Amino acid sequence: MTALIHPTQAQLTEADQKALTDLYIRGTPANTLRAYERDLIYITAWRNAVFRSAPEWPEREEVALRFILDHARDLSTADISESARTAAEALIAAGLRQSLACPAPTTLDRRIASWRAFHRMKNLSSPFDAPLLRQARAKARRAAARPIVSKSAKPIVRDLLHKMLATCEPGLRGMRDRAILLLGWASGGRRRSEIARLRREDIDLEEFEPRGLVWIRLSETKTTARGMTPKLVIKGSAARALVAWIDAAEIQDGALFRPISKAGRPLARDLSAEGIYQIVKYRLEKAGLSRDMASPHGLRSGFLTQAALDGVPIQAAMRLSLHASLAQASAYYADVDLDRNAATDLLE
Template sequence: MTQPTPYLPAAPPALSAEDQEALTDLYVRGTPPNTLRAYERDLLYITAWKAARFGVALDWPEAEAVALAFILDHARDLEDAPQEDLAREAADALIAQGLRKTLACPAPSSLDRRIASWLALHRMKNLASPFDAPQVKQARSKARRAAARPPAPKSQHPITRDVLVQLLATCRGSRRDCRDRALLMLGWASGGRRRSEITGLRREDVSLKELDAKGVVWISLLETKTTVKGETPLLVLKGRAAQALVHWIEVAGITDGALFRPVSKADRVLSRRLSPDAIYQIVKHRVALAGLPEGFASPHGLRSGFLTQAALDGAPIQAAMRLSLHRSIAQAQKYYDDVDIAENPAADLLG
């Protein structure tokens, strides 16, 4: 497999090697880790696609014809295409390399994300992108409309309060149970945290200074998908969620470093932090222990469940967004709209 091209090109004459290295470092430090990983995955896919489709490596800047071919290849189902179809041959090669799952038309969001990464890499190289050409832009718009489909939920079911209670009931007395109870309650009650936000927390991000006086724990997130470093507002934990987190800190003996950590089979707390995938496994495990159907909910269910419960309880959407840190009210409104109209508190205004 052809290896992806580095993010930045060779240093131009006007830029010294030291400045080029500093520029590369600036891009890495100024880009969220999840975005960097997405760039790497998408660059690997795009590089493999062009090698399979045209037999050559990527060009910088890329030709408009190649960008157009990329859109056309990903704007139709290839299951019924002839074996000698060029798009079908390239897709088969990607499937053989484990970079593509099926010959079905990819979701428009997948195509948009890969194009966005390709665009970003052109900008990093200070190059014009072929996706800005009028014909290519129009083809991309038509492809998005032609393949439009209802967005699939990130979690099959929201983890509302009653579902969360079922999951928490499976957490008994071991250190692993204490960790999972604290993790689930923090992830839900602090506004529906994403996996990367939970695993990125450190003991230093938790303030217990108002615990005795007010029963409140303050959480400081370094950054989120919708906020940047240093601008993320403090989040609050109260009641059972605050108690569960403090209990985990005490049981695990955590004084600094990662807040949530792996627990060995011997129930010993390890020093490294949990990975985002471990959050998925924890939710999956607790769903199974609670007797719920396989695949009932994923970690995103904590986020969707928090907003769904806020809607069910009649909490103003602005108050819920203050904790969820949604940037778009339209995005948060989707969870409110999903609440059954019969359960809407406004339906009982007359009594």
């Protein structure tokens, strides 16, 4: 990935190129860098399979158009000798593509967005900005449109959360899981990656004793850049659960949430995002519910859904959820049954 980022090679010294590359890396969220890397691998493999050569900079418009056309249809019905199908099968064999089915429009959009970003990094115009390519993208998006599928089968609203919390047994494991569930929900519905990245240094307990408040500083989120995320606050049972975990596990610094050993001791390493996923599934199962009922994203959707049910103004909920788009946050409010919407009781 770092070899790709050399914007104006003819105008910059080697030292400037190195400094600018470092700036791009430091100024780009880690998740975005990983997505760029995956997309670059995919684009390179696809181009080699179809054109027997690596990407060019700037890329030719006919190559970009071919990329859109090859990813805007179901190739399982294509002739086995067709180059688009042959290339797709090579990508499947390499573990870069799942099937011959038409990829989701969002997947195509993301890969094109990455390809355009690679051009910007090199201070080059993108072929995808050409009128024909822009129209082809729009048509491909419409042709392959799919119903929106929720990231969690069911939002973890307050009643469901309490059922999961009731399964958190005494001991460090139960205290940790309780703190994770409550912090993840009450702080605005945090993504599992955000929970996993939390450090003890991100938790401010100065106002816990006098006011019962715990302040949280996220390093970055999906919608905010590193260092630009506003501080969040939790109170009540969520704050007490987090402080209880910190005290019992004697977390002085480093990872806030950690795996528990078989001997019942917290380990020194971070609890991964996958670990958060498994905790949510485990607590659902312990509550006598299906593991498939919800995912960690259910904490996020559950927070906003509960806010809607309780009549909390969406702007207030968004100050904690940190949604960048009012339209996206509004979707959770729209999911609330109309007869349970607090606005229907205004006359009464």
